[in-house]
Amino acid sequence: MKKNARNSKDTVLVTGGAGYLGSHTSVALLEAGYNVVVADNLINGYEENVKKVEEITGASVTFYRADVTDEQALQKIFAEHSFDAVMHFAGLKSVKESFARALDYYHTNVSGTATLAKVCNAFGVKKFIFSSSATVYGENQVPFTEHMPLKPTINPYGETKSMCERVLQDFSLMNPEFSIAILRYFNPVGAHAxxxxxxxxxxxxxxxxxxxxxxxxxxxxRLHIFGNDYETPDGTCIRDFVHVMDIAEGHVKTMEHLDGGAVVYNLGTGKGTSVKELIYTFQQENNVRVPHEFAARREGDIEICYADTGKVNREIGWRAARTVADMCRDAWQYELALMKEKATLLEASRGGGTFIDMEKKV
Ligand SMILES: NC(=O)c1ccc[n+]([C@@H]2O[C@H](COP(=O)([O-])OP(=O)(O)OC[C@H]3O[C@@H](n4cnc5c(N)ncnc54)[C@H](O)[C@@H]3O)[C@@H](O)[C@H]2O)c1
Incomplete structure (x- = not known):
């Protein structure tokens, strides 16, 4: 039976809630007792994810198929609910694709964010949490701290994220009651347990x-590891991999601490893991082989990227709790579950499942 969220808790609009980070954050919100409304145009998400979120939590979610660049569609949604906060995940996120589709990236990411903020303003919604990325730091000295000058020019995707940050910061200057959190994710991986x-x-x-x-x-x-001649202990790039559920819980905690103005936080573990270490941990944790080989460096890849998480630890008490082994195990369990689901569907489409049921009935 579906339970309703605690009546005393607020309602949160999750744009992009049918995607990867938005669906996990919806789980964290519902588990903390909030009501969730999802708006997603399904360009890269699945309505099925929203149903799975309901299954995990036993709570119901209202879903709208809507585009965040469509002001009228957003107005209709805002008119039907009283939102206390908006978490804005909807956007295009492929660095590679952003070179070929730069205008689509600027339109969806930058215009979408400005349109959503405009509708929030019109409806008096005063809390806004934005999905930014460590990409905005570009080539900088590690660990990356929130006050560093940004260098997002390495790709159009990074530029859009940096512009969105600017749009929101300018909006908060215009309207100091409006609370904005810009969350810069490092490398979210893993899956719900x-x-x-x-x-x-x-x-x-x-x-x-x-x-x-x-x-x-x-x-x-096989997996191609781009570059094994970096100035790192094993020659491969170093990243700050962070479990998606830690990121999700970081959103709830941030929202509960919003108190006017604009804040920026890094969401990472603060520890660097090399690509090679990640693959070895995955193999060891799951007892499975991942055939891989080295390839030339990829243009635009930075050598080392990890977060300074001091600010988010101090100011809101958030700290990533899960290990790289947890990330590898949960990601593998999800892939296996996905394969099983596809095999079951295939069998059913061939008449396998139905045939067995009919036999039993006869
Ligand atoms: N996953 C990462 O590694 C990562 C890292 C840093 C930042 N981010 C940012 O976090 C956010 C979520 O990323 P994700 O990994 O969950 O991506 P995702 O593609 O899985 O989820 C994004 C969702 O937004 C939806 N969407 C896209 N354009 C839309 C539009 N115009 N209107 C409504 N819905 C739209 C998609 O259908 C999808 O469900 C993105 O803004 C991304 O840039 C992601």
């Missing part, structure tokens, strides 16, 4: 973890 939701990209994955899991299942032949 239930195996029901996780990272499920369309086509060939851009991000490393779904690539690893698909190589491990044999769906992809």
């Amino acid at each position: 239930s195996g029901k939701i996780g990272e499920n990209p369309r086509g060939i994955p851009d991000n490393i973890m779904p690539y690893i899991t698909q190589v491990a299942t044999g769906k992809l032949e």
Whole structure:
């Protein structure tokens, strides 16, 4: 039976809630007793994820198929609910694709954010949490701290994120009652421990973890590690991998601490893990092989990227709790669950499942 969220708690609009980070954050919100409304145009998300969120939490979610650049569609949604906060995940996120589709990226990410903020302003919604990215730091000295000058020019995607930050900061100057948190994620990976939701990209994955899991299942032949001659202990790039549920819980905690003005926080673990270490941990933790080989460096990749998490630790008490082994295990459990689900669907479409049921009935 579906339970309602605690009456005393607020309602949060989660844009992009049918996608990877938005669905996990919806779980964290519902588990903390908030009501969740999702708006997503499904360009890269799945309505099924919203149903899975309901299954995990036993709570119901209102879903709208809507585009965040469509002001009228947003106005209709805002008119039907009384939102206490908005978490804005909806956007286009592929660095590679952003070179070929720069205008789409500026339109969806920058215009979408400005349109949503405008509608929040019109309806008196005063809390806004924005999905930014460590990409905005570009080539900088590690660990990356929130007050560093940004250098997002390495790709159009990074530029859009930096522009969105600027749009929101300017908006908060205009309206000091409006509370904004800009959360710069490092490398979110992993999945909910239930195996029901996780990272499920369309086509060939851009991000490393779904690539690893698909190589491990044999769906992809091998993983290419771009560069083994970096100035790092094992020669491969270093990243700050952070569990998606830690990120999700970071959103709830941030929202509960919003108190006027604009704040910026890094969401990472503060520890660097090399690409090679990630693959070895994945193999060891899951007892599975991930065939891999080294390839030339990829243009635009920075050598080392990890967060200084001091500010978010001190100011809101958030700290990533899960390990790289947890990230590898949960991502693999999700991939296995996904494969099982696909096999069941295939069998059913061939008449397998139905045939057995009919036999039993006869
Ligand atoms: N996953 C990462 O590694 C990462 C890292 C840093 C920042 N981010 C940011 O976090 C946010 C969420 O990322 P994700 O990994 O969950 O991506 P995702 O693609 O899984 O989720 C984004 C969701 O937004 C929806 N969407 C896209 N354009 C839309 C539009 N115009 N209107 C309504 N819905 C729209 C998509 O259908 C999708 O469900 C993005 O803004 C991304 O830039 C992600």
